[in-house]
Amino acid sequence: AKAAGAGTYRFFDSSLNASSARDVELLTRFKRAIRDDEFCLHYQPRVELQEFGLVGLEALVRWQHPEHGLIFPNDFITLAEENDLIVLLGRWVIAAACRQIADWRAAGLPLVPVAINVSPKQLKDSALLETVMETLARYQIEPGLLEIEITEGCFIEDFDTANRVLEQLRANGLRIALDDYGTGFSGLKNLKKLPIYAIKIDRSFVRDIRNDNSDAVIVASTISLAHNLGLQVVAEGVESKEQLVHLKTAGCDQVQGFYFKRPVPASEIVEILRRGRFT
Numbered sequence: 183a184k185a186a187g188a189g190t191y192r193f194f195d196s197s198l199n200a201s202s203a204r205d206v207e208l209l210t211r212f213k214r215a216i217r218d219d220e221f222c223l224h225y226q227p228r229v230e231l232q233e234f235g236l237v238g239l240e241a242l243v244r245w246q247h248p249e250h251g252l253i254f255p256n257d258f259i260t261l262a263e264e265n266d267l268i269v270l271l272g273r274w275v276i277a278a279a280c281r282q283i284a285d286w287r288a289a290g291l292p293l294v295p296v297a298i299n300v301s302p303k304q305l306k307d308s309a310l311l312e313t314v315m316e317t318l319a320r321y322q323i324e325p326g327l328l329e330i331e332i333t334e335g336c337f338i339e340d341f342d343t344a345n346r347v348l349e350q351l352r353a354n355g356l357r358i359a360l361d362d363y364g365t366g367f368s369g370l371k372n373l374k375k376l377p378i379y380a381i382k383i384d385r386s387f388v389r390d391i392r393n394d395n396s397d398a399v400i401v402a403s404t405i406s407l408a409h410n411l412g413l414q415v416v417a418e419g420v421e422s423k424e425q426l427v428h429l430k431t432a433g434c435d436q437v438q439g440f441y442f443k444r445p446v447p448a449s450e451i452v453e454i455l456r457r458g459r460f461t
């Protein structure tokens with residue numbers, strides 16, 4: 183059953199909910215994969231639009247399955263979230279990102295902040311703050327070098343609790359960005375109240391930005407709203423020069439996307455860190 187669609191192996195498709203024997207097997211397998219370090223992080227550059235300088239990296243998890251090859255997060259994050267395994271995986275991601283920053287530093291490379299994705303279940307984990315701060319301390323990393331990306335899904339159940347954890351992370355020096363902006367339901371109240379410094383416009387608005395006038399209007403309005411609230415704007419999923427030019431003209435601050443770089447293994451980031459820009 184390899185290679186469904188774009189070459190990605192659909193690992194969990196038909197088995198997400200049913201509590202079959204196969205599920206139990208998958209869960210056992212998943213735990214073992216965390217223990218055996220079968221997960222890895224790929225990194226995608228974030229680029230500012232004035233001089234095309236590198237301003238950050240987003241860490242994106244992959245599962246290097248010994249038999250099935252590279253499995254992408256859309257094929258296992260949902261399962262992990264339904265089973266609290268996301269907390270275990272999340273801890274692994276925090277540690278792996280910090281270890282990587284420490285390795286780059288040891289190699290004498292200029293550093294930029296690394297963003298990790300934190301899912302709603304992780305924000306509800308009372309140990310999150312402690313885990314993050316302990317891991318940063320263990321690798322002697324300044325909190326400003328780790329960023330947290332959250333989605334509006336974090337606020338569906340309990341806004342105040344989620345917000346409190348974020349306030350604590352912020353007070354400890356971490357920066358927080360609101361991811362997938364425009365796809366959630368919780369509206370503008372979040373933008374006003376949350377201790378975030380940036381929003382990331384979801385790539386569904388970027389895809390047709392040149393041809394779909396409503397997408398262009400949404401993006402332009404979002405940028406002006408964000409700027410008026412003192413927030414930076416990052417556009418996701420920028421694949422073409424035309425999209426880039428449009429976004430720059432609209433006043434967008436930063437972009438991420440295949441146009442500059444796909445997510446790549448840490449080894450391929452070394453040269454990018456050394457150079458520090460994309461011009």
Ligand code: C2E
Pocket residue numbers: 226241242243254255256259268275298299300301361362385418419420421438439440441445
């Ligand atoms: P996301 O946080 O919105 O991450 C951006 C996704 O868009 C990544 O997919 C990235 O590879 C993809 N992307 C970047 N630039 C382009 C582009 O120009 N065009 C297109 N078509 N796609 C682009 P990926 O790595 O498959 O991750 C998918 C989602 O899985 C992420 O979406 C995030 O929600 C989740 N995820 C990834 N890593 C983690 C993690 O460590 N923890 C948690 N909780 N979730 C994660």
Ligand code: CA
Pocket residue numbers: 240299331361
């Ligand atoms: Ca993200």
Ligand code: CA
Pocket residue numbers: 361362382384385418
């Ligand atoms: Ca996103």
Ligand code: CA
Pocket residue numbers: 362
């Ligand atoms: Ca997403």
